[in-house]
Amino acid sequence: MRVSGLLYPFSNSTAFKVEALLENGQLHIHYGENRAAKCALDALTLSTSIPGVPVQATLPSGERFVPNDPNFVWPGRASPTSIASLERHTMVILSALILTPLLIYALLFKVVPASAVWLVEYVPESVVDTMGQQSMYVIEESFLSPSELPLGTQQQVHTLWKDALKALDLSDDQYQLSIYDSEHFGANAFALPHGQIVLTDDLIEALKDNPSAIRAVLLHEIGHVERKHSIRLAAQAFAGTIAMSFIFGDMEGIVELLIGSGNVVMGAQFSQEMEWEADQFALDRLAHLGHSNDDFAQALQRLQSLTHDNEAPSQTAPKWLEYLSTHPSLEERIKHAQSYQTD
Amino acid sequence: MDFANSPVQSGPHTPKLVRFSGNSRDFFGIWIVNLLLSIATLGIYSAWATVRTKQYFYNNTSIDGHRFEYLATPIQILTGRVIAALLLVAYMFCIHYFPIVGAALAISLTFLAPWFINQSFKFNMRMTRFRNIRFSFNGSYGGAFKVFVLLPILSVFTLYLLMPWVLKKIDEYLCNNIQFGDKPFATTLSTSTYFSAAVTTLLCSLVAIPLVLGGVFAVGGTLAGSSQVLFILIPAYFACIYLLKAIYQAMIRNHIFNSTSIDQVAELHSDLSPAKFAVVEVTNILAIAATLGFAYPWAKVRKAKILASASALTMLAGADNVFDTLDNAESSLGDEAATLFDIDVSLT
Numbered sequence: 001m002r003v004s005g006l007l008y009p010f011s012n013s014t015a016f017k018v019e020a021l022l023e024n025g026q027l028h029i030h031y032g033e034n035r036a037a038k039c040a041l042d043a044l045t046l047s048t049s050i051p052g053v054p055v056q057a058t059l060p061s062g063e064r065f066v067p068n069d070p071n072f073v074w075p076g077r078a079s080p081t082s083i084a085s086l087e088r089h090t091m092v093i094l095s096a097l098i099l100t101p102l103l104i105y106a107l108l109f110k111v112v113p114a115s116a117v118w119l120v121e122y123v124p125e126s127v128v129d130t131m132g133q134q135s136m137y138v139i140e141e142s143f144l145s146p147s148e149l150p151l152g153t154q155q156q157v158h159t160l161w162k163d164a165l166k167a168l169d170l171s172d173d174q175y176q177l178s179i180y181d182s183e184h185f186g187a188n189a190f191a192l193p194h195g196q197i198v199l200t201d202d203l204i205e206a207l208k209d210n211p212s213a214i215r216a217v218l219l220h221e222i223g224h225v226e227r228k229h230s231i232r233l234a235a236q237a238f239a240g241t242i243a244m245s246f247i248f249g250d251m252e253g254i255v256e257l258l259i260g261s262g263n264v265v266m267g268a269q270f271s272q273e274m275e276w277e278a279d280q281f282a283l284d285r286l287a288h289l290g291h292s293n294d295d296f297a298q299a300l301q302r303l304q305s306l307t308h309d310n311e312a313p314s315q316t317a318p319k320w321l322e323y324l325s326t327h328p329s330l331e332e333r334i335k336h337a338q339s340y341q342t343d
Numbered sequence: 344m345d346f347a348n349s350p351v352q353s354g355p356h357t358p359k360l361v362r363f364s365g366n367s368r369d370f371f372g373i374w375i376v377n378l379l380l381s382i383a384t385l386g387i388y389s390a391w392a393t394v395r396t397k398q399y400f401y402n403n404t405s406i407d408g409h410r411f412e413y414l415a416t417p418i419q420i421l422t423g424r425v426i427a428a429l430l431l432v433a434y435m436f437c438i439h440y441f442p443i444v445g446a447a448l449a450i451s452l453t454f455l456a457p458w459f460i461n462q463s464f465k466f467n468m469r470m471t472r473f474r475n476i477r478f479s480f481n482g483s484y485g486g487a488f489k490v491f492v493l494l495p496i497l498s499v500f501t502l503y504l505l506m507p508w509v510l511k512k513i514d515e516y517l518c519n520n521i522q523f524g525d526k527p528f529a530t531t532l533s534t535s536t537y538f539s540a541a542v543t544t545l546l547c548s549l550v551a552i553p554l555v556l557g558g559v560f561a562v563g564g565t566l567a568g569s570s571q572v573l574f575i576l577i578p579a580y581f582a583c584i585y586l587l588k589a590i591y592q593a594m595i596r597n598h599i600f601n602s603t604s605i606d607q608v609a610e611l612h613s614d615l616s617p618a619k620f621a622v623v624e625v626t627n628i629l630a631i632a633a634t635l636g637f638a639y640p641w642a643k644v645r646k647a648k649i650l651a652s653a654s655a656l657t658m659l660a661g662a663d664n665v666f667d668t669l670d671n672a673e674s675s676l677g678d679e680a681a682t683l684f685d686i687d688v689s690l691t
């Protein structure tokens with residue numbers, strides 16, 4: 001068999017157009033004036049096979065032969081299971097086309113969250129405190145102002161809070177309650193990783209005739225802290241970034257953007273999951289403390305009615321509705337709270 | 344076999360065209376199969392994927408029938424990536440949790456960066472071969488520190504007015520330290536071209552940004568939610584960035600190529616049309632975004648083709664007499680150290 005190609009002598013930029021002769025397991029190449037290279041086919045070092053790229057052979061004496069035909073197969077060296085044959089195989093390509101999105105989904109929504117849960121266990125207490133205090137500082141500076149509620153009302157909420165803590169056997173070193181006025185958050189409540197829980201004036205105002213509902217909201221927020229949700233969110237963003245840059249390191253900006261939006265969707269999805277967890281926590285504890293699961297349902301219903309009062313029927317979200325954006329729909333949550341049964 | 348008896352004539356003084364012979368069908372298969380394997384192995388295989396992708400693109404780029412080659416092994420890439428990932432984790436961890444240690448680390452990174460940049464260039468040049476000759480990069484720490492750290496900091500004090508000059512200095516540093524075998528590259532760049540490229544890009548941005556913003560608001564006015572506007576605004580923003588980047592890059596690439604020669608071996612040429620390149624870049628990213636990434640192989644091949652077809656080389660008399668310096672020095676002590684760090688510490 002004759003194969004045309006280019007021959008490069010050792011360590012030199014000269015090149016020769018040659019025809020290689022493959023015969024009886026031997027390779028013969030004549031080049032230049034009276035120069036020849038030959039060796040057994042088995043002794044050749046072949047380059048990795050890649051679709052559309054000719055497989056080059058390096059002789060033990062240092063010469064290199066590059067066939068012109070990218071599809072040329074060296075006799076006795078074809079391996080049907082190489083990566084290159086997978087890359088050429090239409091069925092493999094088609095199944096990769098389906099499997100890849102599925103795997104990306106599994107990675108973003110299953111593996112990364114799971115590793116976040118695992119990572120959380122290794123975050124030291126002091127780090128949690130620093131994180132919480134720093135975020136609280138930023139939030140307080142930008143969005144919160146001192147509460148304008150009468151001291152009596154505030155006192156009532158604090159009493160509720162202390163009773164709840166005592167009943168749950170939680171120390172008030174670890175948990176603090178603050179009440180703030182906030183135009184930005186509207187009727188809202190949130191928890192910081194180090195155990196600080198914030199209720200807004202509007203929320204207390206909306207639930208003031210129903211202290212049990214306020215307690216239910218407090219329990220929901222305690223659930224976030226107990227389950228280390230903020231740390232998990234941070235750990236997950238962290239794990240997501242590392243995993244993505246490791247796997248998609250080669251791609252250009254736009255792909256990162258696509259992956260980034262996947263990450264955002266994952267974040268929202270994940271935080272919805274956390275809301276369910278916190279809801280579940282609140283409902284469990286309500287039952288445990290001998291209160292009704294309806295307390296929580298009523299709190300949610302009140303929030304829902306606030307939404308409908310303030311809002312045009314369009315999809316436009318008023319500012320305080322951000323409470324919901326990373327949350328499951330209120331309707332579902334109410335339904336879930338109402339149908340709660342202790343097991 | 345008559346034709347075999349003489350060396351391939353390099354045909355002095357006739358420009359040789361650069362050709363890219365890859366196609367999107369082949370590369371799509373390579374890309375999707377390697378992506379799947381990378382994900383399935385949680386990123387381990389990505390080193391193999393990188394090497395295969397680079398080999399595909401290097402080998403399919405040829406000048407006068409001679410193909411480029413990429414020589415790095417997956418293990419070298421993997422080692423570099425693991426180190427880079429560990430550094431990144433340590434860095435992010437410190438920044439997040441120990442701000443003071445993080446700040447100290449950031450400062451020491453400023454001093455390490457020139458070394459990393461040099462190392463990466465050295466690695467990538469050593470791993471590139473053409474006509475049996477490897478490239479090399481001989482930049483010094485001092486030289487890299489000057490252009491990558493000192494000058495950019497100085498340009499801040501001039502309100503970035505000197506930035507085009509700094510970019511010129513960076514490109515000069517990089518080009519003039521490359522060697523093809525034993526033959527050095529020589530590049531003399533003109534500051535005025537860098538300034539005019541910057542001004543042209545700036546003028547284009549003055550036209551493009553209001554146009555895009557106007558378009559977005561015309562469409563956005565009919566949409567209710569602010570989140571929906573973002574879906575248009577973000578791609579529009581990226582399209583703008585790519586447009587401006589492409590215009591600037593095309594002008595600078597032409598200038599660098601046309602001012603560069605390899606001593607006695609070749610002169611480089613490039614006549615990339617900025618407008619055409621910008622159109623290719625913008626339609627590429629829009630296609631990638633619209634297909635959720637699946638157009639990536641097509642876009643990458645398309646870009647490689649337009650870049651290759653805009654480039655050419657004039658071979659000089661010495662083209663056949665270049666010697667590979669790296670093979671001979673393999674056992675020297677300096678090279679031992681180089682092989683120890685024969686990794687590209689980077690995630691990309």
Ligand SMILES: [Zn+2]
Pocket residue numbers: 220221224275278
């Ligand atoms: Zn919640």
